[in-house]
Amino acid sequence: MMMLSGDPPRSRALSILLIVIIAALAAAPFVFPGAKAMNVATKICIFAALVASYDLLLGYTGSVSFAHTMFYGIGSYAIAIALYSLGPTWTAVATGLAIGLPLAALLALCIGLFSLRVEAIFFAMITLAVASAFLVLASQLSWLTGGEDGRSFQLPELLRPGTILIPKDWFGFAVNGRTLTYYIVFVACAAMILALLRVVNSPFGRVLQAVRENRFRAEALGYRTVFHLTYANCIAALVAASAGALNALWLRYAGPDTSLSFAIMLDILLMVVIGGMGTMYGAIVGAAIFILAQNYLQALMSVASNAATEAGLPLLPGLLHPDRWLLWLGLLFIFSVYFFPAGIVGRLRAGTRPST
């Protein structure tokens, strides 16, 4: 209870679902040792933290930000540039974090103070504009960021796949640097999600919810809502940048497509909405379901597309082509906003609770 900050899942089905997801993630290196499965597991961990931080903004304060991938990208690029230019040492990792995290927080502070004074809509537009400018900058300043190609780099010795920590003949499976990296990602993401859960269940989190419900009344009660919203924006940016740093460490690469693109922003939005806005647990459920679907349903789409081509149907092959995955995602997004605004978590909670 202490760990969950007094905000348990409050639904048996949801608890079981969460336990299954977390147990599967915790045991992933031993149960699903393949490279693709490990990538999927890592991506679920990282996105669960990233989406949870976005939920702090969207679900708890009700402000839509389109700059979340920018902070994610700042974290990724900070690690990538530091390790690329300083060489594969732990000092470089520390330098990357020491530059990237404060930079993200500072930028979030500026954007927040600048645009959170007025309506949610204003914030959404400004973040969209700033994020698109940042994307252009990242792909143009190629001396620093590597341009469209991004930056690949080497990890410190300890985290490389070649480093065998526990040989295979001890327990029957090898623990190498890659496994260690995975557990660093797993533990860091779990810690961030628990910290966010702590934040939203603190008095500060209650004020955020009050602002979401009625900003005018919250202000009338004496809360300086601009500061609360800006702090929330900074916390979310810090977590997003940390998630970005973890992502760069795992991929050993940072580039516009993996860390900054608008498609990632859309993925995050979708995961929050599918999982359930304003619940935190929704982030874990949403990220797990979405990323599993993204990785394994796209294959299904290409099968369907090929089948449609062979059957000679018009239009369908184009619509079902795996590259058109976003089309179906967009439709799903509209439907879930319209019909299931509370998301999976909201549904599960409403189902088990008789009446409150």
Place this chain on the structure above:
Amino acid sequence: MTELAVSDPLPKPKRDLLPVLLPAILALAMLPLIGSGSSWVTLTAASLAMGMMIFIMASGLTLVFGLMDVLNFGHGAFIAVGAYIATLVLLPLAGWVQADSLLTNLAVLAPAALAAMAVSGALGLVVERVLILPVYGQHLKQILMTTGGLIVAEQTLYALWGPQIIPLPLPSALRGSFILGDVAISKYRVLAMLVGLAVFVGIQLVLNRTKIGLLIRAGVENREMVEALGYRIRRLFLGVFMTGSALAGLGGTMWALYREQVHASMGDELTVLVFIVVIIGGLGSIGGCFIGALLVAMVANYGGFLVPKLALVSNILLMVAILMWRPRGLYAVTSR
């Protein structure tokens, strides 16, 4: 407060002229920096033409926000759809487009623009009914729904036309430039300026001189009051939304001809630009939107000429500067 006699006319609101003068001041301030007079004239003409095109695209967005308090994040979709529809008319009639006669060229451009406007307007009808009607008054859901709409529209364009860039050559009579002394002004830019001015004047006339315009302005001020007077404001909303979408389609067609290419992602790129213009102008203000579009185009053109690297972030810098000066944009219309 001075007291007014009953017969006195009502005091006129103070005219706020500084924003109107801003583009002129900016242009004049740039003259010594650029140095050569002929490049200055060319750049200024280019900015005016680009500004007019951006204005055509942005005007619908700002009107819709002002009247309906709906921010359409999917506005870019109408722009892209307009451009694609125009290619449907222009590419099959390539012979007419390449004919060396202004009349034939315009005879094919006009139906292309009209078709683009009609389809975008019809799409606007569908979007308003399906996506926006269920979420009136809920900003959060509006943003999410219309963002989803933008993605679906863009991906549908990809699915129907494929991911490649479609080249769209300018009609031959509109290629090249008018040469006056050592100043060159491209012909298409003159056309763009004329169309933009016509749209601006048309919107101003409708808003200020007709009964519908009166109702729209009243609706911006106070929606309930207009409803209480017995007008069906819902229908007015729909009309404005469709007009805004149609204008976006027209702007998309013109932009595609200006760039001489059509691509499905032009929607998102222009969405950002159009948002910046609308924020600078003050949400809901047509005049502000016009000035904002001119400023954005000027900063892009002059900036691109003087400091090419700066052009990447010039829009953001301009927006920051304007919002420092007037946090609600040049002309704050609504009290929201």
